[in-house]
Amino acid sequence: xxxxxxxxxxxxxxxxxxxxxxxPKWISHLVAVGSMAVxxxxxxxxxxxxxxxxxxxxxYFALNWLDAGAFHAPFQYIVDRLSGLMMLVVTxxxxxxxxxxxxxxxxxxxxxxxxxxxxxxxxxxxxLVMGDNLMVMFVGWEGVGLCSYLLIGYWFHDDxxxxxxxxxxxxxxxxxIGFLFGIFLTYKHFGTVSFSELRELIGAGSLDAVKVGAIxxxxxxxxxxxxxKSAQLPLYVWLPDAMAGPTPVSALIxxxxxxxxxxxxxxxxxxxxxxxxxxxxxxxxIGGLTAFxxxxxxxxxxxxxxxxxxxxxxxxxxxxxxCGVGAFExxxxxxxxxxxxxxxxxxxxxxxxxxxxxxQDMFKMGGLRKYMPITHLVFLVGVLAIIGMPPFAGxxxxxxxxxxxFIGGGxxxxxxxxxxxxxxxxxxVRLLCLTFYGAHRGGHHDSHAKSHDNSHDHHAHKADHxxxxxxxxxxxxxxxxxxxxxxLLSASVGFLGVPHVLGGHNLFEEYxxxxxxIPESAQEHWEFLEATYxxxxxxxxxxxxxxxxxxxxxxxxxLYGRGPASVLTKWKTSFAGAYSTLSNKYYLDxxxxxxxxxxxxxxxxxxxxxxxVKVIDGAVNGVAELCSFMAGSISFKMTGSVHRHAMVLxxxxxxxxxxxxxx
Amino acid sequence: xxxxxxxxxxxxxxFTLGLFGALFRRNIIMVLMSIELMLNAVNLxxxxxxxxxxxxxxQVMVLFVITVAACEAAVGxxxxxxxxxxxxxxxxxxxxxxxx
Numbered sequence: 001x002x003x004x005x006x007x008x009x010x011x012x013x014x015x016x017x018x019x020x021x022x023x024p025k026w027i028s029h030l031v032a033v034g035s036m037a038v039x040x041x042x043x044x045x046x047x048x049x050x051x052x053x054x055x056x057x058x059x060y061f062a063l064n065w066l067d068a069g070a071f072h073a074p075f076q077y078i079v080d081r082l083s084g085l086m087m088l089v090v091t092x093x094x095x096x097x098x099x100x101x102x103x104x105x106x107x108x109x110x111x112x113x114x115x116x117x118x119x120x121x122x123x124x125x126x127x128l129v130m131g132d133n134l135m136v137m138f139v140g141w142e143g144v145g146l147c148s149y150l151l152i153g154y155w156f157h158d159d160x161x162x163x164x165x166x167x168x169x170x171x172x173x174x175x176x177i178g179f180l181f182g183i184f185l186t187y188k189h190f191g192t193v194s195f196s197e198l199r200e201l202i203g204a205g206s207l208d209a210v211k212v213g214a215i216x217x218x219x220x221x222x223x224x225x226x227x228x229k230s231a232q233l234p235l236y237v238w239l240p241d242a243m244a245g246p247t248p249v250s251a252l253i254x255x256x257x258x259x260x261x262x263x264x265x266x267x268x269x270x271x272x273x274x275x276x277x278x279x280x281x282x283x284x285x286i287g288g289l290t291a292f293x294x295x296x297x298x299x300x301x302x303x304x305x306x307x308x309x310x311x312x313x314x315x316x317x318x319x320x321x322x323c324g325v326g327a328f329e330x331x332x333x334x335x336x337x338x339x340x341x342x343x344x345x346x347x348x349x350x351x352x353x354x355x356x357x358x359x360q361d362m363f364k365m366g367g368l369r370k371y372m373p374i375t376h377l378v379f380l381v382g383v384l385a386i387i388g389m390p391p392f393a394g395x396x397x398x399x400x401x402x403x404x405x406f407i408g409g410g411x412x413x414x415x416x417x418x419x420x421x422x423x424x425x426x427x428x429v430r431l432l433c434l435t436f437y438g439a440h441r442g443g444h445h446d447s448h449a450k451s452h453d454n455s456h457d458h459h460a461h462k463a464d465h466x467x468x469x470x471x472x473x474x475x476x477x478x479x480x481x482x483x484x485x486x487x488l489l490s491a492s493v494g495f496l497g498v499p500h501v502l503g504g505h506n507l508f509e510e511y512x513x514x515x516x517x518i519p520e521s522a523q524e525h526w527e528f529l530e531a532t533y534x535x536x537x538x539x540x541x542x543x544x545x546x547x548x549x550x551x552x553x554x555x556x557x558x559l560y561g562r563g564p565a566s567v568l569t570k571w572k573t574s575f576a577g578a579y580s581t582l583s584n585k586y587y588l589d590x591x592x593x594x595x596x597x598x599x600x601x602x603x604x605x606x607x608x609x610x611x612x613v614k615v616i617d618g619a620v621n622g623v624a625e626l627c628s629f630m631a632g633s634i635s636f637k638m639t640g641s642v643h644r645h646a647m648v649l650x651x652x653x654x655x656x657x658x659x660x661x662x663x
Numbered sequence: 664x665x666x667x668x669x670x671x672x673x674x675x676x677x678f679t680l681g682l683f684g685a686l687f688r689r690n691i692i693m694v695l696m697s698i699e700l701m702l703n704a705v706n707l708x709x710x711x712x713x714x715x716x717x718x719x720x721x722q723v724m725v726l727f728v729i730t731v732a733a734c735e736a737a738v739g740x741x742x743x744x745x746x747x748x749x750x751x752x753x754x755x756x757x758x759x760x761x762x763x
Contacts, residue, residue: 640762642694642755643686650686 001049002060002077005042005087006130008035009122017116025111029102032115036098036122040091047084055081055514059132059196066135073135073193082332082515086129086264089339093256094122096482100347101248103479104354114154114246121147125257129264134183134193137265141179141229144258145172151253152245164244171238175228182221189214195268202271203517215272219279222269223286226262232320233290236313237589243305247350250305255312255346256339263319263335267328271517274326284324284409288416291317293586295423299430300582303360304349307431311386312342314420321417322401325408326522329512330400333497336508337393340493341385344486348379351479352435355472362431366563367440371472374480376436378487383432385490387425387549393494399542400497400506406541407529414541421545422552429556438563440472501535501542670711677704691746691753695739702732 012035016028050058057080066073079087098118105111124147128140145168153165187193189211190201202215226232231239242254253259266273266283273280291314298310315338322331353360355372369376385392388399398421406414474480496511498504518526559565572579581587677700684697706725713721747753 638761640759642758643689645761646686650682 001042001045002079002130003062005039005046005091006077006123006126008039008042009119009126011035013116013119013123016112016119021112023112025106025108026102028112028115029098032119033095033098033102035119036091036095039122039126040088040095043087043091046079047088050079050081050084055511057196070191071187071193073133075136076132076194077130077136078132078195079130080515081512082264082267083129085332085336085512087126089336090122090125090129090257093339093343093486094125094252096485097248097252097256097343097347100251100350100479100482101246103476104246104248104350114151117147117150117154118249118252121151121253121258125261128261132195134186134195137268138179138183141225141261142176144253144261145169145176145229148172148242148249148253148258151249152242154245154249158244161244164238164241168238168242171235172228175225175235178221178224178228180225182218182225185214185218185221189218198269199271199517202275205519207275212275216276216278219269219273219276220282222265223262223279223283226265226320227286228262230259230262230316230320231290231313232262232286232317233293234588236290236294237585237592239313240306240309240585243303243309247305247346247353250309251343251346251350254309255342259312259316260319260335260339263316263323263331266320266323267332267515270323270328270515271519273323274517274519274522280324280326282324284321284405284413287317287319287321287324288405288409288413288420289317290314291321291420292416292423295420295427297582297585298427299423300579301427302363304352304362304365304431304435305346305360307362307427308342308346308349311345311424311427314424315342315386318398318401318417318420321405321409321413325405325413326518326526327401327404327408328516329509330397330404332512333508334397334401336496337385337397337490337493340486341382341393341490344378344483344490345382345386347479347483347486348375348382351375351475351483352379352472354475354479362434363564364441365435366438367436368472369436370440372436372474374474375483378480378483379432379436381487381490383428385494387428387553388421388545389549390546391494393490393492395546396494396497396499399545400499400509402545403499403538403541407533408526418545418548422548425549425552426556429553430560433557433560434564437561441563499538501538667711667715670707674704674707674711677701677707689754689756691743691755691758692740694755695736695743698739699732699736702728 012031015031015035020028020031050056057078060077060079062075062077064072064074098115101114101118102111105114108114121144124140124143126140128137128144131137131140149165149169151165152168153162156162156165183193186198190198192198192201207215228235239254239259243250245254273283294310294313294317298307298314301307301310315334319331319334319338322328322334351372352365352368352375355368355375356365359365381392385394388395402414402417402421405417495504497506497508499506559568584590681697681699681701681704684700685694688694688697706728709721709725709728711721713719743753746758750758752758
């Protein structure tokens with residue numbers, strides 16, 4: 001069963017990419033969805049089998065891979081509560097998005113390439129989450145990075161898209177170097193890269209000081225990898241640009257699955273992170289700051305996908321913060337709920353974009369509720385889930401994180417999280433109002449054509465695809481069907497993690513308990529902290545964050561409920577500095593460009609124009625020219641006259657003979 | 664009985680004539696003939712020396728030299744004909760393809 005799950009997406013990718021290149025669109029769609037459905041069914045079977053045997057980890061050996069001396073890294077897969085959950089998310093949400101993608105891509109002439117990449121991505125993602133050692137995880141880690149690159153630059157005829165793909169790839173490489181060094185250090189100090197063996201080794205305790213120190217470095221290196229893949233400060237810059245890809249890609253890769261790889265990796269290695277308090281602090285602070293900064297940037301974006309992108313960065317920051325304060329269960333819980341509602345919102349945004357004929361500027365939308373009732377409804381569910389309206393999914397997972405941040409990280413971290421929650425509510429409600437409520441502001445042909453230039457999610461508009469009237473329309477069932485499923489999930493999965501103080505049992509935390517291997521001292525510390533704070537405080541904080549959410553949403557409704565309020569233009573000029581800082585994303589891209597990209601380019605230019613052309617080529621050409629010159633200076637002796645040659649021969653012979661005879 | 668030194672002196676004269684002919688004649692046919700002359704000078708030394716010390720080795724050697732010289736003359740003249748066909752001349756002042 002496990003093999004069917006792992007190989008089905010690969011089979012789909014091979015069929016689509018190599019065999020069925022000439023097949024019509026519906027066949028490549030069918031193959032892609034079919035392989036995903038098979039994978040999902042197999043995943044459910046594997047999962048049930050695992051849970052039937054008590055949720056104990058099961059290890060499956062496939063084949064030997066790296067086997068050099070004492071170093072072993074076979075293709076070996078682990079099914080336990082954590083990877084089981086991840087495989088369900090990846091295949092389940094992946095299937096829904098594959099179904100949706102068929103509708104989204106129907107304007108394309110050929111889609112086999114798209115579905116090949118998408119299936120390949122799922123295959124790689126499964127390698128990442130199922131692998132039982134760091135090397136297999138790394139294979140998946142790089143594989144999903146590759147597919148992400150290919151899909152961001154899917155419409156590579158536009159240079160912007162190709163550049164966005166390259167940016168994602170390069171920024172991720174920086175993180176991957178950290179990840180690789182983490183693997184090297186792990187092997188150096190523990191002699192193994194297998195998760196199960198590491199867990200036993202470290203869980204047994206009795207580590208000497210050197211090893212504990214090494215764990216600090218290992219976790220820090222691995223976290224650098226996570227900042228790349230999971231779009232954390234300072235490497236998050238690639239994710240907003242990644243919105244250049246088709247929207248289903250943004251939903252699957254850049255919201256639901258791939259970007260959560262960092263959180264998954266940290267949770268998988270939680271036993272190491274617990275032993276590295278320094279790293280944990282770094283992780284918590286980075287997570288909190290990322291959540292906050294990304295949320296503030298999202299406040300002023302006008303591109304619907306950009307808002308969602310920064311929102312994703314911000315929510316990933318929450319998850320990382322949860323890992324940093326030691327609440328890995330809360331992080332994974334939020335990962336799970338976020339996968340549902342953010343996939344929902346991205347797909348909803350995709351439907352809006354299709355309905356608006358590839359207009360992404362929210363200020364040109366408005367009033368879509370009339371035209372797209374179903375999309376509006378499911379999008380509303382998504383928004384309620386992400387802003388943490390009880391009892392939607394985001395409420396439980398986000399408050400779990402905020403509570404854990406309060407007891408594990410202190411009031412400051414909680415405050416950062418709460419402010420972020422306020423920002424989240426504001427920009428999400430703003431997005432909702434601008435898109436679905438108020439009067440319809442789009443639909444004029446000229447504005448449409450003009451905006452097409454800066455629209456990143458750019459379809460090749462065919463001439464025969466004429467829209468006589470520009471009234472937006474509801475999408476087909478193949479597109480809103482998955483949305484409805486995701487909306488139901490977003491509304492309900494939160495109940496898996498109802499905290500104790502609200503009378504629940506926090507099933508999710510109980511479920512993940514066996515994965516977490518917390519050292520005794522840290523365990524005592526946690527219990528001490530939990531005991532210090534009363535239930536009333538937890539309820540109070542919960543109420544506080546709900547109040548923040550309500551106030552922020554209210555403000556957003558007041559300002560954007562009937563289209564952008566006129567006071568906004570005034571604010572824009574009176575707070576011009578703050579506004580331009582935010583809308584230019586704190587000038588981080590410009591900073592990177594000036595301080596990193598440009599010096600690297602200058603150095604490359606120096607190496608090319610001076611070192612390569614002048615020094616290296618100069619040396620080679622110089623030697624050749626020297627030889628040529630020297631040969632030229634004596635070549636006049638070579639007269640070509642046979643007699644001259646014979647003469648020289650005879651004279652030489654005479655000289656030699658005379659030496660021999662008279663000596 | 665002519666003293667053997669006379670033969671040697673004659674051989675020396677012939678060799679020198681051949682050598683100078685090979686070095687200074689411009690016609691390739693003349694050059695080839697001069698080389699033949701040098702070979703015959705050597706042959707003369709072989710035969711004379713062999714005779715004077717009562718040894719037939721010199722005469723055997725001469726038979727070989729004559730054989731090789733015949734081959735050399737055949738090949739050389741063939742090349743001369745080829746050269747003449749191609750360039751219309753056998754003058755070595757004109758045939759200077761190896762000029763640097």
